[in-house]
Amino acid sequence: MTAKVLELEDIVVTHRRSGGPAVQAVRGVSLSVAPGQVVGLVGESGCGKSSLARVACGIHAPTSGSVRFEGAPLEPLRMRQRPAADRKLQMVFQNPYASLSPRRTIASQLLDGASEPIPREQRSAEVSRLLELVGLDPAAGSRYPSQFSGGQRQRLAIARALAAKPSLVVADEPVTALDAFSSAQIVQLLQSLVRELGMGMLFISHDLSLVRAIADETAVMYAGEIVERGPSEQLWEQPTHPYTKTLIAAIPEIGPVKKLPGLDEDLTEPAAADAGAAATNGASA
Amino acid sequence: MTILPSDRVAVSRASRFRRDRLRVGGSLGTGSFWRPLTVVSLGIIVLWCLLAAFAPWVAPYDPLETVGDNLQPPSGAHWMGTDDLGRDVLSRLIWGSRLSLPLAVAIVACSLLVGGIVGLAAGYFGKAVDNVAMRLADLVLAFPQIILAMAVAAAFGPSVGNAVLALVIVSWPLYARIIRSSVLSVREQEYVVAGRLLGLPTLRSIVKDVIPNSAGPALVMSTIELGNAILMLAALSFLGLGPRPPAAEWGAMIALGSQNLGNWWVSLFPGLAILTIVMAFNLLGDAIQDHLDPRSRNARTR
Numbered sequence: 001m002t003a004k005v006l007e008l009e010d011i012v013v014t015h016r017r018s019g020g021p022a023v024q025a026v027r028g029v030s031l032s033v034a035p036g037q038v039v040g041l042v043g044e045s046g047c048g049k050s051s052l053a054r055v056a057c058g059i060h061a062p063t064s065g066s067v068r069f070e071g072a073p074l075e076p077l078r079m080r081q082r083p084a085a086d087r088k089l090q091m092v093f094q095n096p097y098a099s100l101s102p103r104r105t106i107a108s109q110l111l112d113g114a115s116e117p118i119p120r121e122q123r124s125a126e127v128s129r130l131l132e133l134v135g136l137d138p139a140a141g142s143r144y145p146s147q148f149s150g151g152q153r154q155r156l157a158i159a160r161a162l163a164a165k166p167s168l169v170v171a172d173e174p175v176t177a178l179d180a181f182s183s184a185q186i187v188q189l190l191q192s193l194v195r196e197l198g199m200g201m202l203f204i205s206h207d208l209s210l211v212r213a214i215a216d217e218t219a220v221m222y223a224g225e226i227v228e229r230g231p232s233e234q235l236w237e238q239p240t241h242p243y244t245k246t247l248i249a250a251i252p253e254i255g256p257v258k259k260l261p262g263l264d265e266d267l268t269e270p271a272a273a274d275a276g277a278a279a280t281n282g283a284s285a
Numbered sequence: 286m287t288i289l290p291s292d293r294v295a296v297s298r299a300s301r302f303r304r305d306r307l308r309v310g311g312s313l314g315t316g317s318f319w320r321p322l323t324v325v326s327l328g329i330i331v332l333w334c335l336l337a338a339f340a341p342w343v344a345p346y347d348p349l350e351t352v353g354d355n356l357q358p359p360s361g362a363h364w365m366g367t368d369d370l371g372r373d374v375l376s377r378l379i380w381g382s383r384l385s386l387p388l389a390v391a392i393v394a395c396s397l398l399v400g401g402i403v404g405l406a407a408g409y410f411g412k413a414v415d416n417v418a419m420r421l422a423d424l425v426l427a428f429p430q431i432i433l434a435m436a437v438a439a440a441f442g443p444s445v446g447n448a449v450l451a452l453v454i455v456s457w458p459l460y461a462r463i464i465r466s467s468v469l470s471v472r473e474q475e476y477v478v479a480g481r482l483l484g485l486p487t488l489r490s491i492v493k494d495v496i497p498n499s500a501g502p503a504l505v506m507s508t509i510e511l512g513n514a515i516l517m518l519a520a521l522s523f524l525g526l527g528p529r530p531p532a533a534e535w536g537a538m539i540a541l542g543s544q545n546l547g548n549w550w551v552s553l554f555p556g557l558a559i560l561t562i563v564m565a566f567n568l569l570g571d572a573i574q575d576h577l578d579p580r581s582r583n584a585r586t587r
Binding site: 079089103 | 410474475476477478479480481482483484485486487493494497498
């Protein structure tokens with residue numbers, strides 16, 4: 001346990017709501033990430049993944065429990081500037097359309113993460129380096145985010161996080177907002193970056209097949225708790241917890257039988273089937 | 286949060302400006318912005334600005350001197366007639382724009398500055414700062430704007446500076462509310478959080494990410510408020526709480542004529558001046574608002 005980059009111990013996150021009972025989003029989760037390791041965190045919407053991610057990244061303080069980053073306790077983000085040591089912990093957000101300011105050039109936003117002020121003449125070189133790292137046109141620095149597609153913006157957001165030379169990246173559903181093709185590309189990019197730069201990654205997703213492709217180790221979260229954890233392949237081949245089995249069964253498959261993943265009911269009752277067929281025909285026409 | 290009556294006022298005003306976040310500065314070159322009404326109102330504003338700028342050369346007479354008989358109806362020599370001291374109404378009207386326009390700009394700029402700083406602090410820091418600032422704003426918004434402005438101006442004594450001060454005091458809360466609400470949402474945006482995670486200091490984060498992305502609605506509103514400022518300034522000076530006589534101010538000129546409406550030209554022309562410029566600013570503000578609001582823009586043909 002000594003060489004972990006990130007250690008979460010017994011994290012509890014409770015969201016207080018005015019005029020309602022408090023919601024316990026995360027109930028005592030312990031998780032750790034080793035350098036160069038990709039840990040996947042899967043679970044359905046509302047199971048506390050994002051709450052955990054925000055705590056793991058230091059955006060919010062946990063209600064109780066401790067977060068240690070590179071051996072030192074992680075200070076939650078306050079009004080003060082974030083300490084330099086903590087900046088090696090970065091986050092990639094879910095929505096690529098919200099993670100870049102629409103009013104600043106790409107170059108200006110990428111340079112936010114520079115640990116010390118970069119002399120003027122080296123700035124464009126640094127921007128090109130970061131853009132190349134994520135497979136974008138190195139000359140794109142003078143453009144604005146609105147000139148990029150969703151997948152490209154997610155690459156930019158990743159480049160922005162990389163500017164701080166992170167040792168760990170928390171990726172909170174980084175491909176959920178993207179189509180299957182772009183998301184595959186982004187996953188591939190993250191995978192190669194992890195290998196190239198030797199950083200750790202906490203990859204959060206609701207998509208078990210994606211996590212299987214990228215993570216060395218997978219943790220399954222359900223209702224605020226981690227119910228199963230193990231090497232990805234093993235978890236995939238021999239799931240022990242019933243919820244994991246449900247998750248695996250819920251992966252959409254293209255087959256001859258019409259059914260919605262995750263629902264056991266047989267949907268092929270005549271009226272529904274006709275409506276479904278009509279919809280498919282309409283879509284393909 | 287309980288909804289105070291003053292909240293409702295601000296919200297109903299604010300909600301018109303909040304919809305699109307901020308594409309002020311986007312190009313006005315295309316689309317539906319250049320509709321006839323917009324062009325006309327822009328033309329009126331430009332015309333008034335030119336009149337104000339070149340008043341000494343455009344105005345036929347000295348606005349403060351007696352240049353003819355008292356209370357002459359409009360004629361070839363005096364297009365808009367003369368007032369009870371024999372001063373040329375047209376000249377006074379043109380010189381009056383030199384007071385109204387710059388003062389309106391000053392009022393809006395100061396309110397925007399004060400309201401912007403308060404709203405920014407309230408939205409960004411939240412908690413106690415927010416509570417104190419917003420209750421203060423409620424306090425001001427609880428009174429009808431013009432009545433509070435009258436009270437403040439009367440308390441300070443009638444003068445140009447005090448009238449401006451009074452109007453700034455009554456109008457900053459509007460801007461504070463609008464900016465607070467947009468800062469509240471912008472502050473939680475992922476790009477702001479990401480910037481902070483990357484180590485941007487608070488002040489730089491505010492200047493680079495928060496302000497540019499939350500200023501839009503307030504800027505749009507200030508266009509409309511320019512008209513309102515002219516109107517309220519005229520109202521104050523109508524009541525004798527604005528620039529001191531014999532200064533040529535539109536509100537004061539209307540007051541002068543209002544004692545005897547038989548001499549209709551004394552009041553009518555300054556009234557028309559106020560009407561045209563206020564309407565022009567309102568229409569322009571609406572046009573900018575429409576242009577920036579993607580929903581209303583899509584409703585029109587592109």
